[in-house]
Amino acid sequence: AQSVTQPDIHITVSEGASLELRCNYSYGATPYLFWYVQSPGQGLQLLLKYFSGDTLVQGIKGFEAEFKRSQSSFNLRKPSVHWSDAAEYFCAVGVETGTASKLTFGTGTRLQVTL
């Protein structure tokens, strides 16, 4: 069965500093990988996704992620964090089940940004 691990429960960075959120997945086939962001009490917004092709994926809000098959990782990065980036970030792997495509989420990483 597929699974997603986000090793860091909570990360604090200073505004303007760089950010990297880790994500490791376990899946037998080529994975479809996603990063979502969730503000408190809100739904999820898609930051970026990887299906195939270029392993460096650009997303919204200045985020990017790199797929590394050898490490089973899909880490999210941002060169310079803004205070508005404080939120919960979820990595997810998509699985085709024949009739539907389902997402399995990691446990999330809470990002705190200090001024």
Added chain:
Amino acid sequence: GAVVSQHPSWVICKSGTSVKIECRSLDFQATTMFWYRQFPKQSLMLMATSNEGSKATYEQGVEKDKFLINHASLTLSTLTVTSAHPEDSSFYICSASRDSLYGYTFGSGTRLTVV
């Protein structure tokens, strides 16, 4: 485009009563909708997959008689929590898929509190 409206945003109900949560795709037709449950500071757990015009597919461990899902049209799916108990208190989030290429859009969630 691709907006999903979830209603209500929050609801408080008495133990033993039923609560209905609506998930609407406002500007696209959603062949598949998903219902998730999220406990505080935890990840999203898929409860069921809802396909228009057919019975929902529930994940293992989810009581289908307690969490009734109806997907009567291509723009509306409902989740009814029957005979709610305090342990059903949680954050429920829906998502709608426009196509098979993971065009998931999430609703803003419903905070259910059972007293």
